Amino acid sequence: MQKQIEVRNLTFSYGKGTILEDINLDLYEGDYLALIGPNGGGKTTFLKLLLGLREIQKGEIKIFGKDPKEARGEIGYLPQYINFNMDMPINVDEVVLQGRLRKGKLFYTKADRKIAKASLDRMGVAHLADRKISQLSGGQRQRVLLARALAKEPKIIILDEPTASIDLEGQKEIYALLKALPQTKIVVSHDINILFEGVNRVAHIQKRLHMHDGLVQKIKRDEGHFCEMELLEMIRGDDA
């Protein structure tokens, strides 16, 4: 399998105080990484570094052997918070088409529209195509934004708490949809259930990053009588 993401000795701060310290990570084609950890642990910051949205201060990140900024075109991203101007009269289908934007591109092709439509379909929200984005529920909007990330036809998908505003039923559906996507995926989640949903790699970030790939096997073995508290303690113990 091809190595797609390589992080070496990455350390980052926003000024005073280290946010991420000496992080190492290798992800291979088709890996599905669950990124877990407490509020303020540095998950979103780490994703932004991977996307080239923050400058690297110390250490190195290579994506397809390139610097993050140069690889950004290959990554579909769903941010944790989106500042949509809710008065903006933009339709759902136009939001998804933004996923087809390229540098220097002036208009969308027929193929772009087809891909955008297919992405909406895939996320189960094709019926909302003509609605205003501002008029959707939180969960509907989240699916539309996922569709936008997919419309880019990325090799890697990075999602920052994609199920945050989605009801239980919807969360299951989103997990199933993600599981079926063949791309390399990194998903931040506070919901430990994600570990049951096709993930093969697990990392906990609290300033430092620790891999817990063995958890996936453990959970599969213990399914039915697995204890969330026990799991969290295992992870914390490792970080101490």
Ligand SMILES: Nc1ncnc2c1ncn2[C@@H]1O[C@H](COP(=O)(O)OP(=O)(O)OP(=O)(O)O)[C@@H](O)[C@H]1O
């Ligand atoms: N732009 C910024 N300027 C200064 N400090 C920041 C900035 N963004 C984040 N931080 C700080 O960096 C730390 C890590 O934040 P980050 O958003 O990466 O955490 P997180 O793991 O994504 O948390 P959450 O689970 O709450 O989303 C926090 O202490 C936060 O206050």
Ligand SMILES: [Mg+2]
């Ligand atoms: Mg975050």
